[in-house]
Amino acid sequence: MIRTAECVSPMHPDKICDRIADAILDAALKEDPHTRSAIEVMGGHGIITITGEMSTQAYVNVRDIVNRIIRQKIGVQANIVRQSPEISRGVEVGGAGDQGIMVGYACNENEALIPQELYLARSLCRHIYNEYPYDGKTQITLDDERRLTAVVASFQNTEQETLFDLTKEWAVDNKLRLPENALFFNPAGDWEIGGFEADTGVTGRKLIIDNYGPRIPIGGGAYSGKDATKVDRSAAYMARKIAVDLLHKNKANEVLVYLAYAIGVVQPVMAVASIDGNQEAIEGYDLSPQGIIDFLELDRPVFEKTAEWGHYGNGNKWEI
Numbered sequence: 001m002i003r004t005a006e007c008v009s010p011m012h013p014d015k016i017c018d019r020i021a022d023a024i025l026d027a028a029l030k031e032d033p034h035t036r037s038a039i040e041v042m043g044g045h046g047i048i049t050i051t052g053e054m055s056t057q058a059y060v061n062v063r064d065i066v067n068r069i070i071r072q073k074i075g076v077q078a079n080i081v082r083q084s085p086e087i088s089r090g091v092e093v094g095g096a097g098d099q100g101i102m103v104g105y106a107c108n109e110n111e112a113l114i115p116q117e118l119y120l121a122r123s124l125c126r127h128i129y130n131e132y133p134y135d136g137k138t139q140i141t142l143d144d145e146r147r148l149t150a151v152v153a154s155f156q157n158t159e160q161e162t163l164f165d166l167t168k169e170w171a172v173d174n175k176l177r178l179p180e181n182a183l184f185f186n187p188a189g190d191w192e193i194g195g196f197e198a199d200t201g202v203t204g205r206k207l208i209i210d211n212y213g214p215r216i217p218i219g220g221g222a223y224s225g226k227d228a229t230k231v232d233r234s235a236a237y238m239a240r241k242i243a244v245d246l247l248h249k250n251k252a253n254e255v256l257v258y259l260a261y262a263i264g265v266v267q268p269v270m271a272v273a274s275i276d277g278n279q280e281a282i283e284g285y286d287l288s289p290q291g292i293i294d295f296l297e298l299d300r301p302v303f304e305k306t307a308e309w310g311h312y313g314n315g316n317k318w319e320i
Helices: 013-031 062-070 085-092 116-131 160-173 231-250 289-296
Strands: 003-008 036-044 047-055 075-081 100-107 136-142 148-155 183-185 254-261 270-275 278-281
Touching: 003 116, 013 036, 013 047, 013 062, 047 062, 062 075, 100 231, 116 136, 116 148, 116 160, 148 160, 160 183, 231 254, 231 270, 231 289
Parallel strands: 047 075, 148 183
Antiparallel strands: 003 136, 036 047, 100 254, 136 148, 254 270, 270 278
16 A cells, blocks of 8 residues: 655644644643633734634733744734633533544554654654754655655755755665655745745644544544643544553554544543454543543643644653
């Protein structure tokens, strides 16, 4: 089976929006761990619009956060209101902040326990970004023996020859053999206009990169800007934790975990795991939203970093 995955740098327009949303959440949680948040960000061409709901006792300087993350002054439009009382009443009794399906995954293909094609795409993207911290993308294709069959890298303010040299360096470090006829570096030509100058970004538009790559299904809910009463985020993290635990416990090749919730209801309506294709019920975990928050310590400001390089395979509390 041929498999492909991509990764984007933290300065990609969509990732900038994710980072801003989670930085706003973190700033609120520093002062008020009971913050409720559902923030959306759209930015591009000189303007950032921030909207959504936030109920908090904290003061958050949104403009300072925006300027810190994008490294320049930009127009900011903010329209943030309190959480709907009809949503809040279900959360107040310990219920889920929304309905939804969450998928957790773990495999034995690398130390990050994520699909190898995503692992390598992220690794290459990080390697280039460490030298050239700009808007950029990488993409990796593997054959059924996990050999590289295509490598793509496009980075702002980075010449094709430089990308080639950095990729060769990365391949040597990782003991990989590059394909001879399928290397693509800035294939449309070198480029200097990137980020919000070149394109529009929106929160939640890089869900596959945030999760496990296109090989693994996802529930569909975005993470960034949402506090942990939103099971889109907290239960997805818990599903990953369970998948990692079951992978190690069973010495399995791969584990998929499925959790499903109803808004305002404390316990999930579904909690099953597939361990190397064999399905079993999940037991021994508190899967209530508050139980997850307490177990994974999700009332702390830990989210901005997750918006940079994906939510899994980076040593977070929900995977150790």
